[in-house]
Amino acid sequence: xxxxxxxxxxxxxxxxxxxxxxxxxxxxxxxxxxxxxxxxxxxxxxxxxxxxxxxxxxxxxxxxxxxxxxxxxxxxxxxxxxxxxxxxxxxxxxxxxxxxxxxxxxxxxxxxxxxxxxxxxxxxxxxxxxxxxxxxxxxxxxxxxxxxxxxxxxxxxxxxxxxxxxxxxxxxxxxxxxxxxxxxxxxxxxxxxxxxxxxxxxxxxxxxxxxxxxxxxxxxxxxxxxxxxxxxxxxxxxxxxxxxxxxxxxxxxxxxxxxxxxxxxxxxxxxxxxxxxxxxxxxxxxxxxxxxxxxxx
Amino acid sequence: xxxxxxxxxxxxxxxxxxxxxxxxxxxxxxxxxxxxxxxxxxxxxxxxxxxxxxxxxxxxxxxxxxxxxxxxxxxxxxxxxxxxxxxxxxxxxxxxxxxxxxxxxxxxxxxxxxxxxxxxxxxxxxxxxxxxxxxxxxxxxxxxxxxxxxxxxxxxxxxxxxxxxxxxxxxxxxxxxxxxxxxxxxxxxxxxxxxxxxxxxxxxxxxxxxxxxxxxxxxxxxxxxxxxxxxxxxxxxxxxxxxxxxxxxxxxxxxxxxxxxxxxxxxxxxxxxxxxxxxxxxxxxxxxxxxxxxxxxxxxxxxxxxxxxxxxxxxxxxxxxxxxxxxxxxxxxxxxxxxxxxxxxxxxxxxxxxxxxxxxxxxxxxxxxxxxxxxxxxxxxxxxxxxxxxxxxxxxxxxxxxxxxxxxxxxxxxxxxxxxxxxxx
Numbered sequence: 001x002x003x004x005x006x007x008x009x010x011x012x013x014x015x016x017x018x019x020x021x022x023x024x025x026x027x028x029x030x031x032x033x034x035x036x037x038x039x040x041x042x043x044x045x046x047x048x049x050x051x052x053x054x055x056x057x058x059x060x061x062x063x064x065x066x067x068x069x070x071x072x073x074x075x076x077x078x079x080x081x082x083x084x085x086x087x088x089x090x091x092x093x094x095x096x097x098x099x100x101x102x103x104x105x106x107x108x109x110x111x112x113x114x115x116x117x118x119x120x121x122x123x124x125x126x127x128x129x130x131x132x133x134x135x136x137x138x139x140x141x142x143x144x145x146x147x148x149x150x151x152x153x154x155x156x157x158x159x160x161x162x163x164x165x166x167x168x169x170x171x172x173x174x175x176x177x178x179x180x181x182x183x184x185x186x187x188x189x190x191x192x193x194x195x196x197x198x199x200x201x202x203x204x205x206x207x208x209x210x211x212x213x214x215x216x217x218x219x220x221x222x223x224x225x226x227x228x229x230x231x232x233x234x235x236x237x238x239x240x241x242x243x244x245x246x247x248x249x250x251x252x253x254x255x256x257x258x259x260x261x262x263x264x265x266x267x268x269x270x271x272x273x274x275x276x277x278x279x280x281x282x283x284x285x286x287x288x289x290x291x292x293x294x295x296x297x
Numbered sequence: 298x299x300x301x302x303x304x305x306x307x308x309x310x311x312x313x314x315x316x317x318x319x320x321x322x323x324x325x326x327x328x329x330x331x332x333x334x335x336x337x338x339x340x341x342x343x344x345x346x347x348x349x350x351x352x353x354x355x356x357x358x359x360x361x362x363x364x365x366x367x368x369x370x371x372x373x374x375x376x377x378x379x380x381x382x383x384x385x386x387x388x389x390x391x392x393x394x395x396x397x398x399x400x401x402x403x404x405x406x407x408x409x410x411x412x413x414x415x416x417x418x419x420x421x422x423x424x425x426x427x428x429x430x431x432x433x434x435x436x437x438x439x440x441x442x443x444x445x446x447x448x449x450x451x452x453x454x455x456x457x458x459x460x461x462x463x464x465x466x467x468x469x470x471x472x473x474x475x476x477x478x479x480x481x482x483x484x485x486x487x488x489x490x491x492x493x494x495x496x497x498x499x500x501x502x503x504x505x506x507x508x509x510x511x512x513x514x515x516x517x518x519x520x521x522x523x524x525x526x527x528x529x530x531x532x533x534x535x536x537x538x539x540x541x542x543x544x545x546x547x548x549x550x551x552x553x554x555x556x557x558x559x560x561x562x563x564x565x566x567x568x569x570x571x572x573x574x575x576x577x578x579x580x581x582x583x584x585x586x587x588x589x590x591x592x593x594x595x596x597x598x599x600x601x602x603x604x605x606x607x608x609x610x611x612x613x614x615x616x617x618x619x620x621x622x623x624x625x626x627x628x629x630x631x632x633x634x635x636x637x638x639x640x641x642x643x644x645x646x647x648x649x650x651x652x653x654x655x656x657x658x659x660x661x662x663x664x665x666x667x668x669x670x671x672x673x674x675x676x677x678x679x680x681x682x683x684x685x686x687x688x689x690x691x692x693x694x695x696x697x698x699x700x701x702x703x704x705x706x707x708x709x710x711x712x713x714x715x716x717x718x719x720x721x722x
Contacts, residue, residue: 051402154543247693247694263370
């Protein structure tokens with residue numbers, strides 16, 4: 001019953017070469033990224049100290065409802081998210097449309113200056129902010145000399161001010177990064193659209209809200225999802241700027257997961273379960289943002 | 298074609314050379330890899346130990362790799378959880394507080410040294426206890442962190458006080474004296490890092506108390522010593538005798554810049570104090586204050602310290618144990634050599650050496666090492682338990698909340714709940 005071997009059709013050939021080109025990247029992503037994710041999922045159903053793990057079903061997932069520190073961390077993360085992301089994105093949008101002005105001089109200089117913070121290392125900028133806001137740091141000294149403060153205020157020692165400083169630091173670090181996306185998006189909007197609007201008598205405000213924002217919507221959606229994701233996984237600022245303190249007032253979920261795995265008695269099962277909670281949160285938020293932001297059918 | 302021949306000749310030569318190299322290294326084989334973290338302190342001690350051991354073993358070689366403690370812990374956790382121990386060195390230095398946790402979490406990663414021939418009875422018992430799990434010795438004791446009270450005598454003088462006024466006192470006396478110094482000079486006596494529980498743990502151990510009971514269960518609620526410690530800490534802050542800073546750099550800066558008139562910490566803090574060379578001769582050492590009205594309260598405690606562990610990745614356990622046994626566990630000469638770097642021996646015979654009686658100019662001509670050895674001998678032992686770091690963090694959170702106006706009893710209750718939660722695996 002042997003059939004004569006047929007030659008491959010042209011379309012089959014094409015799709016085969018497509019698969020061959022895709023294969024290396026697909027395999028690498030599968031092995032380096034998806035396999036660990038599956039292993040972590042399995043791990044999240046186990047419990048135990050260090051190497052002595054045993055199956056525990058959904059115990060880790062039910063356990064976290066009693067975890068006070070995790071709840072604090074969750075609240076902190078959402079606080080950063082709700083305050084920092086909108087402020088940062090609005091600032092980035094304003095800066096981008098200001099720097100998109102054709103007649104602006106030294107455009108390159110301003111763009112570089114605003115983008116530069118995100119080229120600095122996460123650890124070093126956190127340490128610089130820490131020393132700026134230290135009790136005998138620059139900010140305190142400046143405020144005392146200006147007569148605004150009588151004696152030095154321990155910014156990082158009080159829950160509210162410590163949180164505000166983390167938010168300020170994040171805005172400083174990431175506004176420029178998002179601005180670059182908006183600038184790139186703005187290049188796709190033809191200048192003649194603005195010119196036409198001006199001839200029709202539109203004010204700069206009107207053209208910002210009626211032209212820039214609608215045409216930038218895909219970019220705004222992208223930056224929102226990226227910032228949400230980044231904020232929920234926030235780690236360096238919490239570790240280096242405040243060490244999660246005072247009294248866990250600024251600790252983030254990722255920082256707590258790190259402590260759980262490497263500082264305290266290693267409990268990787270529970271840490272993996274917490275990591276999956278972050279993943280689910282990011283997925284849900286991204287889903288809603290896509291629903292709200294993307295009106296394409 | 299000629300080029301090819303030359304090339305193959307070179308390749309063949311390299312291969313032969315490579316093989317001979319391998320065979321020679323197989324012959325020597327007296328090489329050990331060590332992880333530790335401080336070039337001026339424990340790494341230096343390892344280099345000195347290498348020199349001592351080389352006197353009898355000329356082929357012996359150490360490869361000391363500078364690895365900060367946080368990295369040692371991360372690398373150890375990663376290697377042991379993945380089950381691939383081949384990345385570990387032969388010997389690593391471990392913080393005493395993390396010893397129980399690591400050995401219990403990863404029992405297969407460490408070598409039992411009980412019957413290795415090292416004489417553990419020559420070490421201070423309270424110190425050896427950190428590295429004993431289920432009656433088995435897993436570590437060779439290295440340095441200790443006997444607590445010292447270090448004071449600026451020139452500042453005390455302005456308040457009409459001397460170092461003797463701070464010797465063998467209680468915390469309530471300390472606070473009274475501190476107020477006097479504050480009134481006279483405007484300088485607080487003490488600084489501490491906010492959000493850290495070092496001072497609390499030192500105070501607890503000075504009365505022989507711990508956050509855990511003998512069975513390893515948290516014992517915070519109803520622990521009179523802990524309540525007294527929290528109250529004392531709160532009073533230190535509210536009276537202005539102690540200032541809180543946010544991080545380690547600021548803490549060191551308060552001493553070096555003279556913002557405070559003293560400190561209380563493990564004796565390794567002396568290295569940081571001595572970096573301010575202009576303050577030479579202005580410092581003096583004594584013991585720490587004791588808790589008021591607590592049975593078994595002493596003026597002695599411990600903060601920090603580390604021990605050497607042999608990993609299961611060590612291919613030559615005999616060499617490693619012989620090396621450790623005849624240097625850190627048997628050579629007074631080694632401890633004399635490393636004394637200038639501030640490495641205070643827990644190896645008892647070393648304490649009788651003449652080197653320990655030499656005066657220190659920086660600390661007003663006092664025989665500092667002999668004094669510290671004497672303090673170390675009177676320090677009550679403490680029970681770290683496996684969940685030491687969880688308990689420390691929980692207590693640090695509690696004290697931060699107490700300082701911010703929280704109630705001591707309910708904060709201790711919360712701390713115990715947190716630790717119990719962490720233990721509920």
